[in-house]
Amino acid sequence: MNGYLGVFVVLLFSEVPSHRQMAALAITGVFLAVVLAWMLVPTLATRKPRISKEEHLKPNLRYSKSKLILWGLLLFAGALVWSRLHYNGNLQTLDMVTPKIKADEAHFRATWGPAGDEAFILASGTTLSQALDRNDRVYDELQRHSISGLRSISPILPGPCLQEHNITNWNVFWEKQRAGVEKEIDRIGTELGFISGAFSPFFEWLSAKPVILDPSVLISGPLSPLICSMLRLPDEHGIKNQDNNGHEILITTIAPDTPDTWPVLKKLQGQIPGVAVLSNSKWRSNIETLVRHDVTRLSIAAGILIVCLMWFFFQRPMPVLAALAPVLSALSSMAVFNYLCNKDINLMHILIGIMVIGISVDYGIFVVCAFQRAISKTTFFAVSMCAVSTLSGFGVLTLAEHPALHTLGATVLAGIGAAWPTALWITPVILKRWKVEA
Numbered sequence: 001m002n003g004y005l006g007v008f009v010v011l012l013f014s015e016v017p018s019h020r021q022m023a024a025l026a027i028t029g030v031f032l033a034v035v036l037a038w039m040l041v042p043t044l045a046t047r048k049p050r051i052s053k054e055e056h057l058k059p060n061l062r063y064s065k066s067k068l069i070l071w072g073l074l075l076f077a078g079a080l081v082w083s084r085l086h087y088n089g090n091l092q093t094l095d096m097v098t099p100k101i102k103a104d105e106a107h108f109r110a111t112w113g114p115a116g117d118e119a120f121i122l123a124s125g126t127t128l129s130q131a132l133d134r135n136d137r138v139y140d141e142l143q144r145h146s147i148s149g150l151r152s153i154s155p156i157l158p159g160p161c162l163q164e165h166n167i168t169n170w171n172v173f174w175e176k177q178r179a180g181v182e183k184e185i186d187r188i189g190t191e192l193g194f195i196s197g198a199f200s201p202f203f204e205w206l207s208a209k210p211v212i213l214d215p216s217v218l219i220s221g222p223l224s225p226l227i228c229s230m231l232r233l234p235d236e237h238g239i240k241n242q243d244n245n246g247h248e249i250l251i252t253t254i255a256p257d258t259p260d261t262w263p264v265l266k267k268l269q270g271q272i273p274g275v276a277v278l279s280n281s282k283w284r285s286n287i288e289t290l291v292r293h294d295v296t297r298l299s300i301a302a303g304i305l306i307v308c309l310m311w312f313f314f315q316r317p318m319p320v321l322a323a324l325a326p327v328l329s330a331l332s333s334m335a336v337f338n339y340l341c342n343k344d345i346n347l348m349h350i351l352i353g354i355m356v357i358g359i360s361v362d363y364g365i366f367v368v369c370a371f372q373r374a375i376s377k378t379t380f381f382a383v384s385m386c387a388v389s390t391l392s393g394f395g396v397l398t399l400a401e402h403p404a405l406h407t408l409g410a411t412v413l414a415g416i417g418a419a420w421p422t423a424l425w426i427t428p429v430i431l432k433r434w435k436v437e438a
Contacts, residue, residue, distance in 0.1 A: 011354060013301070026355070034411040064429045071329065071426050074418065078332020081339035087291065088344040117198050117257035119265050119279035123272070124250050128215055128233070130274075132159030134281045135251040142255055145162050151254040153230050167210045176208065230254075255270050257281050295350055302354075306361055314368065323364035326419035329426070330360040333418030336409055341410075348407045356415035357389060363423035371431045380424055387420035 011023035018226055080172030132154075139154035158166070182203050219227055222311050232250040255261060257279040265277045306327070310320040334353055338345055363383050370379035390412065397409025 009305070011302075012297060014298055064432075067425050067429055071422065072327070072335075074332050075328055078328075078335045082258070082335045085335060085338055085343055085345050087295075088346050117280045119255050119277055119282075120259035120262070121253040121255060121265065122276045122278065123253070124274045124276070126248060128249055129160045131249040131251050132157065132215065133161045134272055134274050135253060136162045137157065138268060138275060140254050141268060141271070142253070142264065145261075147255055147261050149256045153191050153227050153251065154253070156223065157213075157215055157227060160212055161311065163212045168213070170210060173319045174207065177202070193269070200362050218431055233269060291350070302357070306357075310365075311360075313365070314372075318371070318430060319368050322427045323361065323368045325365045325426045325430060326360040327357055329418040329422035330356050330415035331415045335412035337410070346407065347405050349411055352411045353410050353415065356412060356419070359386075359416060360419035360423075363387070363419055364427055367423050367427045368431065371428060384420070387416055387423075391420075 009027065012020055014023070015018050021331065037102065083356070122132035123131055123138050125134060135152065136154050136159045139150065139152045142150055185199050186196060190196055218382055230252045234248045255265065262279070265279065268275050269277055310323050314320050314323065338349065363386070366379060366383050394409050394412035397405045398413060400406050400409065
């Protein structure tokens with residue numbers, strides 16, 4: 001079980017918590033199974049007479065060239081389609097969606113409109129004025145790119161900087177236009193029966209020096225529920241309520257999360273300090289990148305570890321290749337199978353694929369040891385029994401209606417279904433040819 005445990009040991013260094021948890025459970029279970037096997041099997045099993053030399057392993061090498069050609073074609077097909085597979089990080093593909101659920105979702109969309117994701121742009125600050133100013137910059141940038149469907153408090157509660165800018169523009173405008181507007185309004189009012197100068201108090205009020213609006217006026221007013229739903233203030237009881245940057249105030253702007261808007265939302269974080277974007281598409285992208293990087297890194301580490309273990313035990317390149325032959329077949333078969341199905345790889349493929357690799361390399365180790373040490377040909381029967389029990393146990397899951405369980409069973413069938421005959425037919429051929437050449 002060295003190869004099986006080696007694969008899961010590497011998985012302990014994954015950045016994904018669920019991967020580490022699965023590895024810990026698998027290692028614990030396999031370790032206990034091995035210990036119990038050492039203790040109980042010799043006690044319960046019936047000892048048979050010593051096997052004579054005539055009964056030692058003599059693998060059938062008929063049609064060896066044809067077998068190697070078929071194996072080479074499988075490896076070539078696996079390498080060809082591997083680069084064309086895509087990782088699908090959407091966990092909803094593993095959910096079981098019944099016809100009733102589909103009908104309910106269709107009814108919901110028909111009633112309320114098509115479903116769409118939303119992005120939350122958070123403008124933070126140590127003071128309310130700073131947070132409001134940053135929120136204004138966010139709203140202005142989104143407006144500049146003609147993004148519709150925005151929900152923001154910026155139009156009704158702008159920050160001090162925007163208010164000062166608006167006041168300056170108003171003063172410039174009113175200084176130039178007051179005389180003309182006042183004269184025209186007075187003329188129209190006289191024609192309508194008002195006395196001359198009736199609107200002078202209004203113009204005096206309008207010409208008063210504007211002041212910056214105190215946010216507390218709106219926050220404590222009738223619009224308080226609306227504003228406070230998109231504004232987070234420090235806790236009134238003195239408890240710190242901060243984000244990762246130590247900012248105590250957050251203001252939310254909601255925008256559509258679509259492929260067209262995401263490039264603009266992504267730039268906001270770099271353009272405006274104290275701004276963060278939360279969205280499903282960003283989350284899926286980050287998860288996909290993390291898992292792809294994690295899987296690539298761990299796969300390389302697991303491959304190096306397995307090769308090192310094989311080299312430590314066999315110390316020759318050809319026995320190492322022979323032991324790894326079932327693994328190569330399993331990987332190629334799973335790749336071809338996924339390519340023919342939907343060209344996607346999901347989280348379930350990765351997790352169960354790691355288990356298939358561990359089982360496959362054990363098949364190769366068993367057969368190589370049987371060949372080198374002249375152990376009974378019943379080793380072939382033992383490997384076949386292991387493969388049949390694995391295929392029958394996981395194979396029934398292909399009948400499951402749940403996508404995750406179906407994927408698990410189909411992946412094991414494709415991987416073990418190729419590793420088993422490879423261990424019985426290809427591994428002995430590689431060893432025999434190496435022995436003849438040596």
